[in-house]
Amino acid sequence: MSRPLRAGLVGLGVMGRNHARVLQSLPDVELVAAADPRPEARAASNGIDAVATVRELIDRGIDLCVAATPTITHQDVAFELAEAGVATLIEKPLAPDPKTAQTIVEAFARHGVLGCVGHIERFNPALQDLRRRLALGEIGELYQVVTRRQGPFPARIVDAGVVVDLATHDIDLTAWITGSPYRSVSACTAHRSGRPHEDLVSAVAELENGIVVTHLVNWLSPFKERITTVTGDLGCLVADTITADLTFFQNGSEPAQWERMAAFRGVTEGNMTRYAIPKPEPLLTELSHFAAAVRGEPSTIVTLEEGLATVEIAEALRESAASGETVKVSR
Amino acid sequence: MSRPLRAGLVGLGVMGRNHARVLQSLPDVELVAAADPRPEARAASNGIDAVATVRELIDRGIDLCVAATPTITHQDVAFELAEAGVATLIEKPLAPDPKTAQTIVEAFARHGVLGCVGHIERFNPALQDLRRRLALGEIGELYQVVTRRQGPFPARIVDAGVVVDLATHDIDLTAWITGSPYRSVSACTAHRSGRPHEDLVSAVAELENGIVVTHLVNWLSPFKERITTVTGDLGCLVADTITADLTFFQNGSEPAQWERMAAFRGVTEGNMTRYAIPKPEPLLTELSHFAAAVRGEPSTIVTLEEGLATVEIAEALRESAASGETVKVSR
């Protein structure tokens, strides 16, 4: 039997503490220590051995590490861990821009080290099951993907605009569930709350396979929603990643008869089913897969290349918003 | 006291019969006759005096007329009525293309006759109250408008694609509630059901006043929805024109305390109110205003110029979808 994996963690913010909690719950994984330059963060580490630098963490001898630091620091942290040969999961987004993301991809490639990105939404039970059903052809050929990720401005410190911080969720999950890269994007953004970065983006895009995509992402809505709607020629699947629910609207089988009802439900109606699906905590699924990948076992992780592609589309959204023109995505 | 207005109707299809029912219920309006070239439609006119041609209708002597015929016939019908000096409400959209719409505008102007367009959604109680509240500043400065008009393919015969037939609702209501013309549009369309015209359009647009607009319109969704969401710096108003409900989401006043709840509702929560609003039937409101306008009384109608502007934006959506480029709207 193999020894437990020795795990490190960089960053003891809100997300970092979540990683710590889940890493501690993983079988055959030992959370060795966590690094954070902020003394007050280390003081509140809740019993975890806390060090100030990534160097010290590496020196403890770790097999894998989670980098849960602000996006602008990902490059430095990633370089240090890659060079040290530590398999690393980097929180999303991989980097604030494609160029930086590219250097991270290259660093891990150069050192032959496993790297991946923490696109947590992929591991949400609703999207896991949505993708499984799409692959089984349950709604036939796909026409349209719409994501709505709206809500009030978060309490956590955000070092980026809503495109990089939030829409990268939508970009990653859309490419992942459809299995198709983006072909072109048109976006409008708004800067409304006196913050340096945009806080609203609305985009329409076309995927390489012809699917029409819409993203509605902002920090300006009074209500919080996290909805992914996928429509195909047999019906529509709606994933809510807040409640982890997946609902299927079957194409109409019953033509409307009673006039009063037709006005409300349309000319036909089909079954609507909210599926009971297994709902493990997404972070647990994500880190379990990461640990499995480190052990060389079958697993599905978000590759650094996928993380790079997502940052590229985010950049294209911002470019389109700035220029007022549709942007073709070169590949 | 004035004599009742003598009203005519052109077209005895589904919508025409609705007009007939409501015209008959209007005080001081007498539905004189209805014209339809189809014998079977005239036979099913339910007691209404039915003639074959617009000419015969005009010859009965009418003050006003509703033209509820297929869009491609609007020009001919409109010309004949304008020339005869009959005040006319033309069903939406005004025309299949801007050039045709322009000729209709000019015909009514040349003859000095009142013309207007039946953009019925404006008269939906939810949108009437939404616009009133926006004008009062209830949600402050506007950021974003999103309309979702999705559902199964209608049973009625449709002589146009979803852009002209359905998205013209969204274009008209967006310009009307915001009081701003469009500046640029980017659209993707899909042709999925073997019909000659597109059956899905997703668009992002910017209005002259900077509001970011998204339209999701199709005949491919298994569920029917008619939703308009307007977000401003004090909150969000959501109009459902199926149930004629208007719901207000106030910006968050209560910061989240109980962690379990915060994950579901976001970092703050505000009151959510579904308003009790007067709900007269939209068609009754529309035709009452039309009759009032004919009498020279205060009224709000959709002008032919507004109808033309809407057809122009619809054309821009199709042009953007065809070219794959953002289209600036010249005015």
Added chain:
Amino acid sequence: MSRPLRAGLVGLGVMGRNHARVLQSLPDVELVAAADPRPEARAASNGIDAVATVRELIDRGIDLCVAATPTITHQDVAFELAEAGVATLIEKPLAPDPKTAQTIVEAFARHGVLGCVGHIERFNPALQDLRRRLALGEIGELYQVVTRRQGPFPARIVDAGVVVDLATHDIDLTAWITGSPYRSVSACTAHRSGRPHEDLVSAVAELENGIVVTHLVNWLSPFKERITTVTGDLGCLVADTITADLTFFQNGSEPAQWERMAAFRGVTEGNMTRYAIPKPEPLLTELSHFAAAVRGEPSTIVTLEEGLATVEIAEALRESAASGETVKVSR
């Protein structure tokens, strides 16, 4: 081929006009005339031949008749029609009290004439499909029935309390879907709005087969609801007779894993399905069955005996409320 059935109608109130509209739409049924003692009701008969008395109606020669008059007049109308040998559907409830109901049952029996009761809720698509599924054993052995019929006080004139006027719906449908008579009832009522009769009743009852039943019926709630919930050992079916929807909550198959979700959904979760069901207008179904019964064709009608049993339970509810004691239903 048989000649069309000659139909009569007594009562031109709101419900009567609905009957008229539907009788006119039935194939092989001819609405001969309608009787109403009120001149203004006859004047507004919308083209239907209107007479003042049941006698005149009978004299026209009718095969069947719908009696849609105030409950207190049912006895007189029913006697006259039974004596004349006219098959009659009497609006619900059959009579204001069991003794009167009994005389009606006997009158039709004595004359060997078909009589039935217009318990329209049975013909609601949601309850039709609910009963079908119960009969198929889809939720196994039944434990509990709960009906909620609450809403604002209706505009129509009501000559009875909420027990007789409204709860008779619940009593009839409960006995019908479960196939079991009532064994005992305990009820509380309230008189809150200055009306002579009670306007709220809450009751708990036990059926002969051990099912526990709750009825919540009033004219005091600001929102309108018409909900029937049936729980069995395989799950729960919920019928909404306003929207004619039937929803199935399957017993839990997925044990909760993610703690955050368990607090909201319980320890297990099963599929939830809103079924697409055929939705003909209930009144059309009811009258089609009545016409079929008159023709001697297969049909399901609500017998006068069933109508009597419902009035008996309504009486038991009032008796329980008055005495403050549980009432055993003698049979």
Added chain:
Amino acid sequence: MSRPLRAGLVGLGVMGRNHARVLQSLPDVELVAAADPRPEARAASNGIDAVATVRELIDRGIDLCVAATPTITHQDVAFELAEAGVATLIEKPLAPDPKTAQTIVEAFARHGVLGCVGHIERFNPALQDLRRRLALGEIGELYQVVTRRQGPFPARIVDAGVVVDLATHDIDLTAWITGSPYRSVSACTAHRSGRPHEDLVSAVAELENGIVVTHLVNWLSPFKERITTVTGDLGCLVADTITADLTFFQNGSEPAQWERMAAFRGVTEGNMTRYAIPKPEPLLTELSHFAAAVRGEPSTIVTLEEGLATVEIAEALRESAASGETVKVSR
């Protein structure tokens, strides 16, 4: 400045661990130790000093204690703590039967020690705000209370039937929000899942002040709900203690005009508002009040007498279900 309160805890089950977590978070309260006779429970105490007996806990010197043990053990634990002069919060229900509950009330009275009951639902934000609004007269005179507490059978070990274990929530909250004791109760129960105790109870009751009450409580429903509906002459308030939401349905102000809508919403419609309310964790509120009471500061706790009254009504429900008769509650 006063020293921190020294707190003890009896019982390290699911609820006990929740108490531990919250006690540790209270300012000026120190969780000294927890007692549990089960070695495995002590072993999983998560860093809390764990002892085997209440005696040992008392010997550590504690000012207050939470008793979170099975209901059948409440008497022994309570006696020991009362005798030792330790202010105690006993988990709900106070005791399995009124007689036992009475002895606990007497024990604390005899020793002059503060005792209270952990009726946690009272501290749910939705019910806190509901009661506040009732006291302000926001819905006028009360007519009706309905509670629905249904869901799948819980994973935790339950040493009682649904009346004692679950319906005591409903009894306590109903008396508390209305400020009125019960006058009479009629209940039906069912034993459906092969468990020794009843797993379903439906009851109708009348309060001393004439309010009509219905309780629907079971462990048999596939979906989980925790709903309290209170109707008065100005409207209706609905508390959902799962989501901690409070929604107000105002009495109708807008008469229905559009016929299609009236069928769905009733003859009038009023505003519907989901209030944004402060949502602290209920257990935190409960224990903060308990600690305040121990310090002699203003606080609202559930008295032992209230806990006893609730157990008495639970007993009356079971008695009514067993006898099939309405039970008058003697006071």
